[in-house]
Amino acid sequence: MRERRARRSLLSPALLTASIALVAGVSVGGSYALWNGGAPISETEVRSGTLTATVAVGDTGSPTATSAAFDPAAFDGMLPGETRTQTLTVGNTGTTAFLVAASLDAASSASADVSWTLAPGSCAAPGGVGVPLGATAANVGGPLAGSTFSSYCLSVTLGPDVPADVAGTTVADFTLLLDANQDRP
Structure with missing residues (x-):
């Protein structure tokens, strides 16, 4: 046992x-x-997508570039009161529409000698009034739909009352900051 x-x-x-x-x-x-499960949601719309912004100098958009540099020669030898322009193209390679907002770096926005504006459309055929640029981002134009490109005209103006030692210099040291803010209609 x-x-x-x-x-x-x-x-x-x-x-x-x-x-x-x-x-x-x-x-x-x-x-x-x-x-696993589901529940109805009343009076709400749920959407998904991608938001991808690109930028290029000129009238042709880039499918991948997230930064671009203006040619310093474009702003070389500016005289008091003179305005020079450059076209840049913003692309939305995603699926979600966004608004383009622009601002300047702190040093440039504090300048009393130079002013900047950004307008929808290329510089050859501006599509709207230029938005003055400063340290705070401002929306420029309407929404940019997914899978599209849109041109913008940057205008740089040397003040008419600049000191003589500033006249004829190059306005090349500035940073234009672009933001892509989701458009929520």
Whole structure:
């Protein structure tokens, strides 16, 4: 009889372990239902998409560039009161429409000698009034739909009352910052 008890005592822990493993397996397997389900949402619209902005100097957009540099020669030798322009093209290679907002770096926006504006459309055919640029971003033009490109005209004006030592210099050290803000109609 002692041998039977020894065998029973070996079988009991094995059965207990198998029972615990089975219960744990059923518990874990059943928990997946917590992540599956649905519920109606009233008076709400849910959309998804991508927002990808690109920029290029000139009338032709870039499908990938996220920064661009103006040629310093475009603003070389400016005279008091003179305005020079450069076209840049912003692309929306994503699927979600966005608004283009523009601002200047802190040093440029604090300049009393130079002013900047940005208008929708190329400089050859501006499509709107230029938005004055400063340290705070301002929306320029309407929304840019997904998979499209749009040109903007940057105007740089040297003030008419600049000191004589500033006249005829190059306005080349400025940073134009562009933001793509999702359009939420």
